Amino acid sequence: MLKSHTCGELRAEHIGQEVKLAGWVNRRRDYGSLVFVDLRDRWGVTQVVVDAGRSPEAKETVARIGHEYVLQIEGEVVARSPESVNDKLATGEIEIQARQVRILNPAKTPPFEISGDIEPGEETRMRWRYLDLRRERMQRNIILRHNAIWFIRRYLNERGFVEIETPILFKSTPEGARDYLVPSRVHPGKFYALPQSPQQLKQLLMVAGYEKYFQIARCFRDEDQRGDRQPEFTQLDMEMSFVERDDVLDLIESLMTAMIEEVSGRGVAKKPFPRLSYAEVIDRFGTDRPDIRFGLELTDIGKIVARSDFKVFTSTIEVGNKVRAIVAPNCAGYSRKDIADLEEIVKDAGAKGLATIAVQEDGTPKSSIAKFFADDLMQELIAAVGASPGDLILMVADVPSVVNEALSALRTEFGKRLNLVANGDLSFCWVIDFPLFEWNADEDRWDPSHHMFTSPKPEHVALLDTDPGKVLSQQYDLVCNGYEVAGGSIRIHDRNVQEKIFALIGLDVEQAKERFGHMLEAFEYGAPPHGGIAPGIDRLVMLMAGEPNIREVIAFPKSQRAADLMAGAPSEVDQQQLDDLHIKLADDIKPD
RNA sequence: GGGGGCGUAGUGUAGCGGUUAACAUGCUGGCCUGUCAAGCCAGAGAUCGCGGGUUCGAAUCCCGUCGCUCCCGCCA
Numbered sequence: 001m002l003k004s005h006t007c008g009e010l011r012a013e014h015i016g017q018e019v020k021l022a023g024w025v026n027r028r029r030d031y032g033s034l035v036f037v038d039l040r041d042r043w044g045v046t047q048v049v050v051d052a053g054r055s056p057e058a059k060e061t062v063a064r065i066g067h068e069y070v071l072q073i074e075g076e077v078v079a080r081s082p083e084s085v086n087d088k089l090a091t092g093e094i095e096i097q098a099r100q101v102r103i104l105n106p107a108k109t110p111p112f113e114i115s116g117d118i119e120p121g122e123e124t125r126m127r128w129r130y131l132d133l134r135r136e137r138m139q140r141n142i143i144l145r146h147n148a149i150w151f152i153r154r155y156l157n158e159r160g161f162v163e164i165e166t167p168i169l170f171k172s173t174p175e176g177a178r179d180y181l182v183p184s185r186v187h188p189g190k191f192y193a194l195p196q197s198p199q200q201l202k203q204l205l206m207v208a209g210y211e212k213y214f215q216i217a218r219c220f221r222d223e224d225q226r227g228d229r230q231p232e233f234t235q236l237d238m239e240m241s242f243v244e245r246d247d248v249l250d251l252i253e254s255l256m257t258a259m260i261e262e263v264s265g266r267g268v269a270k271k272p273f274p275r276l277s278y279a280e281v282i283d284r285f286g287t288d289r290p291d292i293r294f295g296l297e298l299t300d301i302g303k304i305v306a307r308s309d310f311k312v313f314t315s316t317i318e319v320g321n322k323v324r325a326i327v328a329p330n331c332a333g334y335s336r337k338d339i340a341d342l343e344e345i346v347k348d349a350g351a352k353g354l355a356t357i358a359v360q361e362d363g364t365p366k367s368s369i370a371k372f373f374a375d376d377l378m379q380e381l382i383a384a385v386g387a388s389p390g391d392l393i394l395m396v397a398d399v400p401s402v403v404n405e406a407l408s409a410l411r412t413e414f415g416k417r418l419n420l421v422a423n424g425d426l427s428f429c430w431v432i433d434f435p436l437f438e439w440n441a442d443e444d445r446w447d448p449s450h451h452m453f454t455s456p457k458p459e460h461v462a463l464l465d466t467d468p469g470k471v472l473s474q475q476y477d478l479v480c481n482g483y484e485v486a487g488g489s490i491r492i493h494d495r496n497v498q499e500k501i502f503a504l505i506g507l508d509v510e511q512a513k514e515r516f517g518h519m520l521e522a523f524e525y526g527a528p529p530h531g532g533i534a535p536g537i538d539r540l541v542m543l544m545a546g547e548p549n550i551r552e553v554i555a556f557p558k559s560q561r562a563a564d565l566m567a568g569a570p571s572e573v574d575q576q577q578l579d580d581l582h583i584k585l586a587d588d589i590k591p592d
Numbered sequence: 593g594g595g596g597g598c599g600u601a602g603u604g605u606a607g608c609g610g611u612u613a614a615c616a617u618g619c620u621g622g623c624c625u626g627u628c629a630a631g632c633c634a635g636a637g638a639u640c641g642c643g644g645g646u647u648c649g650a651a652u653c654c655c656g657u658c659g660c661u662c663c664c665g666c667c668a
Binding site for chain 1: 595597599601602603604605616617618619623624626627628629631632637659660661662663664665666667668
């Protein structure tokens with residue numbers, strides 16, 4: 001080894017020892033005949049002193065080095081004088097008196113500072129990602145990710161789970177997200193698809209009798225990016241046989257809690273995780289992934305405003321739509337401009353407008369719509385939404401989905417503005433009892449709201465024939481701080497039920513056989529009742545790291561346009577490669 | 593596919609119709625034996641993303657384009 005210790009481990013107890021350290025030059029402070037070098041590796045920083053008087057040769061070498069040179073230092077661990085102890089460094093009690101300095105490799109001046117306060121821009125970071133990854137922030141995140149994955153593997157192994165790899169080259173199914181396709185050389189005109197998730201394969205592993213399966217699985221979806229979405233991402237994919245919904249929920253809940261507390265040092269706000277029905281979270285928060293770190297819940301005020309003279313509200317109620325409100329505490333003083341900003345948010349969500357009532361300190365309302373309300377009706381409204389003097393009531397009238405989306409967006413905004421999300425805790429909740437289907441008006445059929453193997457609640461199976469929209473499923477989502485961090489379900493293992501689902505979602509028997517024949521066939525050979533879940537590793541690590549997007553916890557992420565700015569992927573390929581794959585580019589594709 | 597923001601020395605920012613394009617940091621040279629964001633002195637470094645237009649004059653205004661980013665659609 002070129003090093004006897006890491007740059008983070010030497011303490012007072014090592015004083016007097018001869019050591020070899022190796023790492024990168026974090027910083028150099030040059031006094032001419034006395035030079036300090038902060039040597040860095042992933043474990044920390046150790047100060048090296050090069051004294052021209054004691055080791056002229058080392059001084060000669062160290063005069064030539066710059067930032068990020070790779071050095072090997074040989075010398076003695078010595079105590080620092082009491083006034084020069086650096087308590088910002090774990091190794092600050094000691095320093096290395098260098099006897100010899102070897103340049104293992106010089107370094108060009110890096111395009112940005114590896115240690116320092118200047119945060120390089122996104123493009124710069126991605127272009128030199130290997131240097132970005134050298135920075136403390138990224139090393140901390142990547143190692144946190146490692147610890148989380150390591151924790152998961154140990155935890156599940158101890159509970160009888162088997163990690164099984166599934167193919168990356170698999171079969172395309174047009175349902176769901178757009179597939180990444182891989183052309184076949186030996187089958188002209190045919191394509192593999194990269195898995196959107198190992199969904200089918202893990203169910204087949206249940207048929208195969210493994211009972212408890214997991215995989216740290218890479219998943220691929222060719223859809224547009226968000227801060228919490230990358231074209232390839234990692235799931236903790238799991239499936240279990242002979243389980244019921246609560247078995248899955250309980251296991252994941254204890255896994256999440258233990259992992260977060262051990263690995264991230266953060267707290268879990270609510271234990272046990274609240275279990276809320278889909279209907280309840282939509283009603284209370286306007287979204288199926290509520291941030292339950294704070295209140296500001298939605299109130300339905302339809303019954304009250306129906307008795308006002310405000311036409312916008314009364315006509316909305318008459319046609320069966322909704323008027324709902326949230327209360328922003330202590331925001332009665334908002335200016336016209338502040339309100340206009342909020343209005344922008346609800347308009348983005350599709351709402352036509354935003355009505356507000358400022359409850360003044362004396363309890364009287366200040367509002368452009370106050371004149372449409374009798375005084376006692378106004379007081380009834382203020383009481384119904386639970387507003388106090390100094391509060392601002394915000395109301396939206398529209399179809400339910402627009403009202404909910406608009407108010408949910410406002411709620412999120414106020415969570416940030418009012419600093420209700422400041423503490424570092426993670427706040428989980430389960431969302432259960434989802435509708436099995438969503439009506440697809442364009443195609444005039446039902447779409448599965450999760451996926452087509454999701455089991456209805458047993459007591460709702462009969463409704464499949466009479467009122468599919470009312471059927472609730474055994475789907476469950478895990479939500480944390482407003483992010484969906486896991487989703488899963490108990491699956492269908494009954495062939496009759498499965499065929500009913502196919503029919504309702506508009507798949508005829510032939511199509512179903514073509515796409516899922518292997519699944520249907522497998523289910524005839526003794527499929528156990530089973531269910532599973534797939535937590536998103538990237539999002540969980542992002543939340544544990546306190547980062548604003550998942551790029552910060554992925555070593556080599558892609559840009560918004562799905563490009564690798566370091567390697568330059570995707571790229572053109574040789575004509576020969578295209579020929580091998582039987583691919584001819586369309587005429588309108590021009591080379592760059 | 594649509595909407596918003598950004599693009600100025602290596603890096604991060606300021607400048608937003610007329611400036612010698614500014615500041616910080618990094619870089620180069622010099623001084624310095626107790627610093628740890630070392631300090632001090634001197635210096636180099638920018639065709640203001642690219643293309644077009646408006647104007648006597650454009651980093652600045654307009655159009656297009658490319659890149660990064662946030663959001664909507666999309667993501668079973």
